[in-house]
Amino acid sequence: xxxxxxxxxxVVAESPGAEATPFLAVxxxxxxxxxxxxxxxxxxxxxxxxxxxxxxxxxxxxxGLLGPNGAGKSTLIKVVTGIVVPDKxxxxxxxxxxxxxxxxxxxxxxxxIETPVFFNKRSGWWNLCYLAxxxxxxxxxxxxxxxxxxxxxxxxxxxxxxxxxxxxxxxGLAQAIMHKPSLLILDEPINGLDPDGIAQIRDLILRLxxxxxxxxxxxxxxxxxxxxxxxxxxxxxxxxVVAVKTREEIERGLGDVAVLCVVCDEPNRxxxxxxxxxxxxxxxxxxxxxxxxxxxxxxxxxxxxIENGISVVSFNVKTRTxxxxxxxxxx
Amino acid sequence: xxxxxxxxxLECKKIFTTRAFWIFAVIILVLCLLVxxxxxxxxxxxxxxxxxxxxxxxxxxxxxQLAELYRAQLDEYRALVESGETERKxxxxxxxxxxxxxxxxEYCDAHGIDVGKLNTFGSTGSLRMSSDDYATLMMQIIFxxxxxxxxxxxxxxxxxxxxxxxxxxxxxxxxxxSTLLTAKHGAxxxxxxxxxxxxxxxxMIVGALFFDGASRDVVLVDAYQNVAxxxxxxxxxxxxxxxxxxxxxxxxxxxxxxxxxxxxxALAIPLVLYLxxxxxxxxLYNSYIPFVGLFTNMGWAGALTPSGAPINGMSIYSMxxxxxxxxxxxxxxxxxxxxxxxxx
Numbered sequence: 001x002x003x004x005x006x007x008x009x010x011v012v013a014e015s016p017g018a019e020a021t022p023f024l025a026v027x028x029x030x031x032x033x034x035x036x037x038x039x040x041x042x043x044x045x046x047x048x049x050x051x052x053x054x055x056x057x058x059x060x061x062x063x064g065l066l067g068p069n070g071a072g073k074s075t076l077i078k079v080v081t082g083i084v085v086p087d088k089x090x091x092x093x094x095x096x097x098x099x100x101x102x103x104x105x106x107x108x109x110x111x112x113i114e115t116p117v118f119f120n121k122r123s124g125w126w127n128l129c130y131l132a133x134x135x136x137x138x139x140x141x142x143x144x145x146x147x148x149x150x151x152x153x154x155x156x157x158x159x160x161x162x163x164x165x166x167x168x169x170x171x172g173l174a175q176a177i178m179h180k181p182s183l184l185i186l187d188e189p190i191n192g193l194d195p196d197g198i199a200q201i202r203d204l205i206l207r208l209x210x211x212x213x214x215x216x217x218x219x220x221x222x223x224x225x226x227x228x229x230x231x232x233x234x235x236x237x238x239x240x241v242v243a244v245k246t247r248e249e250i251e252r253g254l255g256d257v258a259v260l261c262v263v264c265d266e267p268n269r270x271x272x273x274x275x276x277x278x279x280x281x282x283x284x285x286x287x288x289x290x291x292x293x294x295x296x297x298x299x300x301x302x303x304x305x306i307e308n309g310i311s312v313v314s315f316n317v318k319t320r321t322x323x324x325x326x327x328x329x330x331x
Numbered sequence: 332x333x334x335x336x337x338x339x340x341l342e343c344k345k346i347f348t349t350r351a352f353w354i355f356a357v358i359i360l361v362l363c364l365l366v367x368x369x370x371x372x373x374x375x376x377x378x379x380x381x382x383x384x385x386x387x388x389x390x391x392x393x394x395x396q397l398a399e400l401y402r403a404q405l406d407e408y409r410a411l412v413e414s415g416e417t418e419r420k421x422x423x424x425x426x427x428x429x430x431x432x433x434x435x436x437e438y439c440d441a442h443g444i445d446v447g448k449l450n451t452f453g454s455t456g457s458l459r460m461s462s463d464d465y466a467t468l469m470m471q472i473i474f475x476x477x478x479x480x481x482x483x484x485x486x487x488x489x490x491x492x493x494x495x496x497x498x499x500x501x502x503x504x505x506x507x508x509s510t511l512l513t514a515k516h517g518a519x520x521x522x523x524x525x526x527x528x529x530x531x532x533x534x535m536i537v538g539a540l541f542f543d544g545a546s547r548d549v550v551l552v553d554a555y556q557n558v559a560x561x562x563x564x565x566x567x568x569x570x571x572x573x574x575x576x577x578x579x580x581x582x583x584x585x586x587x588x589x590x591x592x593x594x595x596x597a598l599a600i601p602l603v604l605y606l607x608x609x610x611x612x613x614x615l616y617n618s619y620i621p622f623v624g625l626f627t628n629m630g631w632a633g634a635l636t637p638s639g640a641p642i643n644g645m646s647i648y649s650m651x652x653x654x655x656x657x658x659x660x661x662x663x664x665x666x667x668x669x670x671x672x673x674x675x
Contacts, residue, residue, distance in 0.1 A: 107505035117496030
């Protein structure tokens with residue numbers, strides 16, 4: 001894959017700048033996966049994959065979906081791309097409703113869903129041309145530029161069946177961005193990529209957003225990527241959006257909150273003192289006292305305990321991570 | 332409309348550039364050529380034999396005499412039914428058969444057509460090898476293999492692509508599901524028809540060369556021969572319609588199975604039904620369910636042959652109506668089912 005700073009591709013969305021205006025709106029989407037013949041009539045037992053999910057993605061924003069396996073991230077992405085039909089609710093993009101005007105909606109969208117699947121017995125180039133024709137036709141030069149951009153030039157004429165997972169991801173990305181989409185939807189786009197590939201995809205996503213104003217909706221299990229890339233993150237659990245946080249809120253939440261582990265001779269008295277003087281939440285386990293500290297006043301706690309005659313054996317501060325936040329929100 | 336045209340041409344391109352499609356076509360071609368060669372050899376072996384030993388000839392009656400004969404049989408049959416000596420089952424087509432025979436004889440008599448040339452009244456020799464036998468066999472091979480090819484193609488292009496996930500990639504394009512389904516449906520139909528017609532024409536030519544230019548007899552067989560004697564062009568037209576209607580029925584049914592089940596079901600159910608169709612239909616038909624005939628005898632040609640109508644008195648118009656209703660219902664189910672289907 002080439003260095004994106006070297007060549008400006010004329011292959012991505014041209015609308016510059018990020019604006020805080022609602023672009024993609026998901027309203028009250030519910031989806032139950034049912035089995036048997038009755039599923040065609042919306043009846044019968046099933047598993048609720050999405051339960052009244054609503055969210056908005058602003059224009060020019062990188063929006064992340066974070067949640068454990070089976071939380072409903074991929075289902076939500078499939079609903080937004082029209083692959084899965086919701087039982088109720090609506091999805092609109094820039095005022096275009098997916099249900100009533102699928103063609104108008106999808107002409108603005110580029111999507112890569114889970115592991116990209118292609119016609120394995122055909123070449124990568126054949127697959128790309130096939131999808132480009134379904135898109136309504138794209139110039140060959142643009143396709144060549146895209147292939148070069150994702151670093152598949154050497155292998156584009158070989159059969160997709162011989163591609164590695166990483167190469168499939170690159171081809172998947174190529175077909176998603178080849179038509180200059182306003183909204184790029186990426187479901188686990190860095191699965192199977194090596195560290196260099198991950199960095200390159202990250203750079204590409206940032207570049208698409210920063211230089212061309214492309215709105216990006218993506219899901220990933222890799223928390224670090226979410227923290228680095230996303231302007232906002234929706235935490236999804238059990239088919240529901242449990243929280244939507246901006247990057248600032250996440251960083252503030254992570255920096256301000258720490259877990260203090262104090263091993264002392266009188267943990268119960270220490271807990272009462274901490275609650276009385278600082279108002280922090282505490283938990284005692286054996287001789288260990290755990291304190292959820294907000295505002296970083298750990299030194300004050302240490303001083304107060306010593307002044308009250310409590311013998312402190314050890315004093316450890318663990319800063320809250322995104323993983324902690326993820327676990328708390330999705331538990 | 333542009334989206335449909337593009338999707339249709341892409342689907343056609345996909346099918347016609349599939350290696351398996353051409354391998355299958357070549358296999359059918361080779362098989363038919365082998366049959367042709369062996370048939371010709373047999374023909375030469377029989378040529379030297381005594382005519383009386385290898386087959387009979389027509390009974391020598393004129394059209395008017397035959398019409399009179401069938402009228403008498405019809406009267407006799409009606410008398411038996413009225414007296415209660417014969418129970419008339421819903422599936423009994425004797426009256427229709429006799430009426431048809433009378434009508435054909437009267438038509439031949441009025442237009443000076445030799446009834447001896449009609450399949451219904453002609454030779455029934457057990458050993459006689461003729462261009463008719465050859466044509467029947469060829470058509471059975473071509474039609475049988477084309478049917479299997481149609482089922483495989485429809486299952487692969489619809490349910491197979493849902494199963495392997497490639498349909499998902501196609502649906503993330505700005506194209507309606509109904510448009511994509513129409514394009515795939517049309518492409519499979521076109522490919523199957525093309526294969527069937529090309530093979531039929533190829534063997535019309537081969538047959539004509541092998542059987543001394545008797546090309547008309549070679550292609551117009553069985554149910555169509557009677558019509559062919561009167562009007563060869565009408566027979567070709569009916570043959571094409573029959574082929575088209577049957578191909579369409581198979582494509583629709585395979586897609587229907589794909590909508591309800593997965594890729595395996597879409598392939599297995601139509602194939603099993605096709606292979607055992609006669610047995611199943613015969614069992615149901617003999618179990619006093621005459622309307623089963625509507626589905627087993629969907630081809631319009633059935634109404635044109637003596638005893639071909641599935642229900643007594645059924646006309647070609649009612650067959651056409653039933654066919655139209657059946658196709659419309661199947662199409663609606665397929666489109667609604669696909670619109671509601673969640674993809675992997």
